[in-house]
Amino acid sequence: MRHPVPSEELPWYPEISWEKCKGCRTCFRFCPAAALVFNRTRRKVRLKYPTRCRVECRICARFCPARAISFPDQTRFVSRHLAMHEPAPLPSAHPAPPPVRPRLRPLGTPSRFIPLGG
Numbered sequence: 001m002r003h004p005v006p007s008e009e010l011p012w013y014p015e016i017s018w019e020k021c022k023g024c025r026t027c028f029r030f031c032p033a034a035a036l037v038f039n040r041t042r043r044k045v046r047l048k049y050p051t052r053c054r055v056e057c058r059i060c061a062r063f064c065p066a067r068a069i070s071f072p073d074q075t076r077f078v079s080r081h082l083a084m085h086e087p088a089p090l091p092s093a094h095p096a097p098p099p100v101r102p103r104l105r106p107l108g109t110p111s112r113f114i115p116l117g118g
Contacts, residue, residue: 012072013050014060020068021045027060027069036060 013035016027023043028036035052036045047053061069 011050012055012057013047013053014058014069014071016045016047017068017070018042018044018046020066022066022068024065027064030063031060032057 016036021044023038023045025038025045028038028045033049033052033054035047035049037048038044039046058071061067061071
């Protein structure tokens with residue numbers, strides 16, 4: 001689902017528990033936004049690019065076998081952040097058509113009627 005609000009304005013990104021992380025890199029491989037990096041010295045995955053995370057995407061958390069990744073509670077997130085960014089009201093889907101004015105010839109001008117065969 002795409003949101004009209006840029007991800008830079010919404011804090012939708014994962015929190016990774018380094019205590020639970022086993023360093024398997026499964027989340028790193030499956031992240032469609034390439035927001036995660038693998039820290040070789042600690043042998044853990046960390047979030048390097050939070051603004052790349054797509055709002056409501058949880059793919060990394062779904063694939064994490066250690067359940068080390070969590071996201072904000074969706075109902076609180078939606079009520080707190082998306083309510084601040086309500087879109088402007090849309091114009092009417094069916095605006096009133098312009099008034100119809102008949103195209104009348106001025107009096108005294110000849111008509112363009114041409115008789116056919118006869």
